[in-house]
Each structure stands twice: as structure tokens, then as C-alpha cells.
Amino acid sequence: xxxxxxxxxxxxxxxxxxxxxxxxxxxxxxxxxxxxxxxxxxxxxxxxxxxxxxxxxxxxxxxxxxxxxxxxxxxxxxxxxxxxxxxxxxxxxxxxxxxxxxxxxxxxxxxxxxxxxxxxxxxxxxxxxxxxxxxxxxxxxxxxxxxxxxxxxxxxxxxxxxxxxxxxxxxxxxxxxxxxxxxxxxxxxxxxxxxxxxxxxxxxxxxxxxxxxxxxxxxxxxxxxxxxxxxxxxxxxxxxxxxxxxxxxxxxxxxxxxxxxxxxxxxxxxxxxxxxxxxxxxxxxxxxxxxxxxxxxxxxxxxxxxxxxxxxxxxxxxxxxxxxxxxxxxxxxxxxxxxxxxxxxxxxxxxxxxxxxxxxxxxxxxxxxxxxxxxxxxxxxxxxxxxxxxxxxxxxxxxxxxxxxxxxxxxxxxxxxxxxxxxxxxxxxxxxxxxxxxxxxxxxxxxxxxxxxxxxxxxxxxxxxxxxxxxxxxxxxxxxxxxxxxxxxxxxxxxxxxxxxxxxxxxxxxxxxxxxxxxxxxxxxxxxxxxxxxxxxxxxxxxxxxxxxxxxxxxxxxxxxxxxxxxxxxxxxxxxxxxxxxxxxxxxxxxxxxxxxxxxxxxxxxxxxxxxxxxxxxxxxxxxxxxxxxxxxxxxxxxxxxxxxxxxxxxxxxxxxxxxxxxxxxxxxxxxxxxxxxxxxxxxxxxxxxxxxxxxxxxxxx
Ligand SMILES: [Zn+2]
Numbered sequence: 001x002x003x004x005x006x007x008x009x010x011x012x013x014x015x016x017x018x019x020x021x022x023x024x025x026x027x028x029x030x031x032x033x034x035x036x037x038x039x040x041x042x043x044x045x046x047x048x049x050x051x052x053x054x055x056x057x058x059x060x061x062x063x064x065x066x067x068x069x070x071x072x073x074x075x076x077x078x079x080x081x082x083x084x085x086x087x088x089x090x091x092x093x094x095x096x097x098x099x100x101x102x103x104x105x106x107x108x109x110x111x112x113x114x115x116x117x118x119x120x121x122x123x124x125x126x127x128x129x130x131x132x133x134x135x136x137x138x139x140x141x142x143x144x145x146x147x148x149x150x151x152x153x154x155x156x157x158x159x160x161x162x163x164x165x166x167x168x169x170x171x172x173x174x175x176x177x178x179x180x181x182x183x184x185x186x187x188x189x190x191x192x193x194x195x196x197x198x199x200x201x202x203x204x205x206x207x208x209x210x211x212x213x214x215x216x217x218x219x220x221x222x223x224x225x226x227x228x229x230x231x232x233x234x235x236x237x238x239x240x241x242x243x244x245x246x247x248x249x250x251x252x253x254x255x256x257x258x259x260x261x262x263x264x265x266x267x268x269x270x271x272x273x274x275x276x277x278x279x280x281x282x283x284x285x286x287x288x289x290x291x292x293x294x295x296x297x298x299x300x301x302x303x304x305x306x307x308x309x310x311x312x313x314x315x316x317x318x319x320x321x322x323x324x325x326x327x328x329x330x331x332x333x334x335x336x337x338x339x340x341x342x343x344x345x346x347x348x349x350x351x352x353x354x355x356x357x358x359x360x361x362x363x364x365x366x367x368x369x370x371x372x373x374x375x376x377x378x379x380x381x382x383x384x385x386x387x388x389x390x391x392x393x394x395x396x397x398x399x400x401x402x403x404x405x406x407x408x409x410x411x412x413x414x415x416x417x418x419x420x421x422x423x424x425x426x427x428x429x430x431x432x433x434x435x436x437x438x439x440x441x442x443x444x445x446x447x448x449x450x451x452x453x454x455x456x457x458x459x460x461x462x463x464x465x466x467x468x469x470x471x472x473x474x475x476x477x478x479x480x481x482x483x484x485x486x487x488x489x490x491x492x493x494x495x496x497x498x499x500x501x502x503x504x505x506x507x508x509x510x511x512x513x514x515x516x517x518x519x520x521x522x523x524x525x526x527x528x529x530x531x532x533x534x535x536x537x538x539x540x541x542x543x544x545x546x547x548x549x550x551x552x553x554x555x556x557x558x559x560x561x562x563x564x565x566x567x568x569x570x571x572x573x574x575x576x577x578x579x580x581x582x583x584x585x586x587x588x589x590x591x592x593x594x595x596x597x598x599x600x601x602x603x604x605x606x607x608x609x610x611x612x613x614x615x616x617x618x619x620x621x622x623x624x625x626x627x628x629x630x631x632x633x634x635x636x637x638x639x640x641x642x643x644x645x646x647x648x649x650x651x652x653x654x655x656x657x658x659x660x661x662x663x664x665x666x667x668x669x670x671x672x673x674x675x676x677x678x679x680x681x682x683x684x685x686x687x688x689x690x691x692x693x694x695x696x697x698x699x700x701x702x
Pocket of ligand 1 (some may be wrong): 486
């Protein structure tokens with residue numbers, strides 16, 4: 001037994017605890033062996049995690065100490081089999097923390113994240129374990145592996161190598177130090193941002209409501225009440241408050257005040273200022289990259305992506321930037337004309353854009369969201385998303401009432417394959433509530449795998465739609481309906497997964513590939529064929545009138561120049577932060593100004609996320625130098641849907657079969673570029689994206 005291997009077990013300092021009956025540690029006798037949510041209490045988690053860490057460390061130690069020569073089975077497969085309990089406890093825990101938390105759980109979460117880091121660091125930097133994996137990797141061509149096993153070996157090797165497992169002890173110690181510091185800086189960044197957001201509000205008096213819809217004023221009153229100012233009305237810097245205000249308030253002075261507060265979050269020179277945090281994060285990231293032998297953090301980060309290099313990312317962003325900027329400049333001129341027609345005598349400013357764009361949209365597309373909502377009831381849109389999956393992949397859905405859930409609003413469906421065999425369970429948790437974090441996401445309680453018999457996945461979609469009131473069903477906005485299809489696309493990626501090894505299952509793919517199945521699925525939501533069948537008025541049952549349907553589809557292309565400029569400029573500055581030397585951005589504001597001048601950023605548009613509020617890239621490192629990922633996937637989804645359009649049938653059986661085989665069922669078992677080419681017969685072309693966003697059309701046609 002080596003010293004390093006001892007460290008794996010000893011690092012936890014844990015004894016196998018004597019535990020009372022704990023539902024997280026017992027066999028589940030529920031239908032489909034699902035978590036028995038009603039029996040699981042917050043106090044069960046810490047003992048369950050302790051047991052899970054203990055078991056996992058022992059399993060890893062057994063692999064490390066195995067006297068037999070390393071082979072695929074005793075090293076890679078054994079690692080895949082390890083940590084089952086940890087996976088099971090973590091899945092239930094993080095589902096509850098995100099979808100149905102309480103102060104007790106959030107307190108436990110702080111402790112659990114620290115323990116997770118302490119548990120994983122010594123495993124991922126274990127020299128003996130890495131030595132076994134590296135020996136297999138060196139000889140991989142001679143091992144007689146299947147294609148999936150080869151991919152798994154490469155992914156495993158990469159994961160350890162990129163965590164610093166191959167470094168000398170001094171470098172490892174420094175890496176560990178940096179990792180801890182970066183974790184704490186990321187937390188500071190998001191806490192600062194949150195504090196600045198909580199501090200600021202603007203009161204809306206009786207005379208300040210001109211242009212605001214009554215539903216917005218009601219929300220502003222609710223926001224005030226939540227902050228202990230019952231009877232008043234406020235707007236806050238949350239996007240769901242700010243964007244509708246900027247769209248609809250006729251008070252230019254108030255728009256300016258609100259907008260400036262919004263774009264200065266984290267940049268106010270107070271205790272919540274994020275500038276110094278950013279400077280330190282960038283310096284430490286640069287040091288990490290150099291320790292691992294890369295010239296820049298972007299080069300390090302992008303090596304493990306589809307894009308592979310900063311140059312490839314820049315190439316895509318610049319290709320999209322030019323037409324998007326031109327469209328935005330043309331729209332800017334149209335907005336200026338609108339101001340003149342209205343008798344305004346001022347130059348369009350950033351706080352005017354959304355207001356006049358909304359006016360222009362109503363004039364050009366003669367469409368507003370309220371007209372279509374009665375046709376988009378939640379139940380009808382769920383039915384549409386299921387029916388699309390049935391037509392594409394042959395799966396069927398049947399609601400089950402006997403599966404335990406974490407909240408009474410959660411619904412569960414059993415998914416069966418074309419032969420009627422059990423395939424998955426799908427949990428839908430659709431409504432907003434205070435115990436749920438904002439946004440929408442897909443996750444799993446159990447992943448598909450076939451390592452020791454067929455394991456069927458338990459897949460979740462969590463959204464924040466408004467519940468219907470007074471007997472009216474929940475009615476979705478067009479954006480909500482798109483979100484429903486988006487998350488269900490991720491859900492199908494998990495449910496249709498058909499791989500052997502758990503770490504390659506479903507959505508375990510590169511960040512710049514993972515949005516392909518979700519964004520692609522959005523296309524079906526806006527097809528006339530789907531809308532005609534499922535978009536029915538919730539009171540009369542009348543189908544969506546053709547004229548409204550056409551205006552709805554046309555409105556989708558509106559203001560895409562602005563949206564694309566906002567996004568691409570943010571992705572470009574993310575790339576520049578991580579390719580230029582950290583010293584170049586020692587003055588963050590000056591760096592931002594210089595980079596925006598370089599690309600010719602229109603003065604009337606700001607970054608979607610200015611640096612001091614760019615949580616994607618500074619709250620943690622998942623999207624650091626990776627914000628472009630949405631656009632990379634968008635190129636593929638627009639191009640991929642073209643395969644159905646070319647076939648003349650949006651449910652073409654041959655194209656659907658390739659889509660299932662090459663994209664939705666293959667998880668991380670295939671290189672994504674090869675997977676895409678297998679599906680499409682060629683690499684993706686960016687023109688489809690530009691067309692979909694209307695960026696190749698003449699401005700008048702938008
Ligand atoms: Zn997504």
C-alpha cells in the first residue's frame with residue numbers, strides 16, 4: 001500500500017458512522033426504485049454524505065492498491081462502478097436545493113460543498129491512480145477496446161490530466177491552493193452581485209406608471225411588499241423587472257436612472273465592487289493554465305471543447321458579428337426615425353432602445369405576446385412536446401400518480417419505447433414558488449447506463465411558469481413555450497441515452513455541444529404543423545387563427561440584430577479576458593472600453609453582461625472562456641433542422657433515425673464533431689443560423 005493511496009481514505013478522517021435507519025442509505029421499494037421523497041428529511045443528508053464519501057474513498061483505494069497489472073476492467077470500469085451511493089445522495093440533494101429548498105438545506109449545502117471539494121481533490125490528484133490510467137492510455141491501441149471504451153479511456157485520462165494529476169508535488173500543492181482561492185473568489189463575486197442587486201430599488205409613484213401594463217404594476221407592488229414596503233411599488237435590477245420596465249415605461253428620465261443602475265451592478269466602488277475580484281481571478285486562471293503547460297487560460301479551457309482553439313471561437317463570433325452589427329445599426333436608424341415621428345428631439349440612447357424597439361415591433365409585425373397566450377396553455381404545450389417526441393423517436397408518455405415527488409405540483413410520466421418497453425421516467429416541475437431558484441433547467445435523479453444490466457433514467461425538467469388563477473389554466477408566453485421545448489430537448493438527451501458507461505450518459509458532453517439537443521428541439525415548437533394541432537384557445541378550443549400564426553412566426557426574427565450584438569460582444573470580451581495576458585485587464589473598465597471600441601460596438605447597446613456582473617464567467621469557471629457555447633450550439637441546431645427542411649418533412653423518418661442514433665442516444669460516447677458529421681453528412685455551416693435570425697434578410701423584410 002502506497003502513501004498516496006492511504007491519503008485517499010485518511011483525508012476524510014471519517015469512520016463508518018453508526019446510523020439510524022436513513023432512507024437515503026436503504027434500498028428503495030417505491031415504483032421504479034425512485035427516491036421516497038416524503039421520508040427524506042434534511043437531517044438525513046450529512047450522515048448519508050459521510051457514508052457515501054467513505055464508501056467511495058474505499059472503492060477508489062481498492063483500485064489504487066490493486067496488485068494486479070492495470071487493465072481496463074480493474075481500473076477504468078472499476079472507477080465507473082465506484083461512487084454509486086455518492087451519486088444517488090448527491091442527485092436527491094441538489095434537486096431539492098435547487099427546486100425545493102429551505103434554510104436548513106441551504107445551510108447544509110455550504111457544508112456539503114466544502115466536503116465535496118475535500119473529498120474529490122485527493123482523488124483527482126492521486127498520482128498512483130493517474131499512473132494506472134496513463135499506462136492504459138499509452139497502450140490504448142493495443143487493448144482491443146470498443147469505440148465507446150476507447151472514448152471513455154480518453155475522457156478519463158483527460159479529466160485527471162487536466163486536474164493536475166500529472167504535475168510534480170510543488171505544482172500540485174500550488175494548484176490546490178489556487179483552486180481553493182478561486183472557489184472563494186467565485187463565491188465573493190456572486191455574493192457581491194447579489195448584495196448590489198438587493199440594495200438597489202426605484203420606487204414607482206402614482207405619476208410614474210405611464211405605459212406600464214397593469215400586470216407589471218402588480219408585480220412591482222409584490223416586489224415592494226417582499227422588501228417590507230407594503231402599499232408601495234418598486235422596480236429592481238432583476239432582469240424580469242428591468243426589461244419589461246425599459247420596454248414599456250414612457251418616462252425617459254426613469255428609464256435612464258433604472259438602466260444606469262442595471263449596468264453598474266458590481267461596479268459602484270462600494271464593498272460589493274467586483275473589479276479587484278476579477279483581476280485576481282484572471283491572474284490565478286492564467287497561472288493555472290501555465291502550470292498545466294498552456295499559453296493562456298482560453299487555450300487550456302478550449303482544448304476540452306468542440307471548438308478546440310481560441311482561434312476557432314473567434315472565427316465563429318466574427319462571422320456572426322458583422323451581419324448582426326449591420327442589422328443593429330440599421331435598426332438604430334429606424335428607431336431614430338420613430339423618435340422623430342413621435343416629435344422627439346433627442347438622440348437614441350441605450351435606455352431608449354427597448355422602448356422604441358417594442359413600438360417598432362408592434363408597427364412592423366402587429367403582434368404582441370398577450371394575443372397568443374390564450375392559445376398556449378401549459379397542458380397543450382406539454383402535449384405538443386410529447387407528440388413531437390413520439391413522431392421523431394417513437395416514444396410514448398403515460399402519466400403516473402404512484403411515483404413519490406418532492407412537491408405536490410410535480411407530475412410524473414412513464415416513457416415507453418416503440419415496442420412498449422419501459423424507457424424512463426420524466427418528472428415535470430413547472431410552476432414558480434419561493435422555494436425554487438429562478439430559471440429553468442433539466443437534471444436527473446438517475447442516469448441511463450448498461451454496465452451491470454439496463455438502468456433506466458429518471459429525468460427532470462424544472463421551470464418557473466406562472467400558475468393559472470381563478471380556474472384559468474397556466475397560459476404560457478411565446479418565450480415560456482420555447483423554454484418548455486428547450487428543457488424537454490435536454491430531457492430527451494437524457495431519456496434517449498443508450499450507452500454502457502455512466503460517465504458518458506446523456507448530457508455528459510462538451511459545453512458547446514450540450515445545447516444542440518435542446519436548441520434544436522425549439523424549432524418544432526414554432527412549426528405551423530405543430531401549432532395548428534396543439535395551439536388551441538383555452539376557452540373556445542378554437543385553433544390559432546392563421547393570420548396570428550403568421551405574425552407570431554414573423555415576430556420571432558424581430559430585433560435579432562440587437563440580441564445578437566448583446567450576446568456576441570459578451571462572448572468576445574470573455575474570450576479576450578482569457579487570451580490576453582492577465583496584466584492587460586488590470587483596469588477592468590479600461591479593458592472593456594478598449595475592446596468594445598476595437599469591434600465597433602454600437603454606442604446605443606451595452607454588453608448583455610458587463611464584466612462586474614458576468615456571473616457566467618466569474619462566479620465559477622464552467623463558462624469561463626465558454627460563453628460562446630450557446631452560439632456554437634446554435635450554429636449546429638439551425639443547420640441540423642435544415643436536414644428536416646431539405647427532406648420536406650419535419651418528422652422525416654430517415655432523418656429522425658439518424659438524429660436519434662447520432663445525437664440524442666449517443667451521449668458522450670462519440671466525439672461530437674464525428675457525431676454531427678454522421679448525422680448531417682458534413683460539418684455545420686453558419687449560414688443557417690444567420691438565416692434563422694433574419695440576419696441575411698434586407699432590413700425592411702424583418
Ligand atoms: Zn439549455
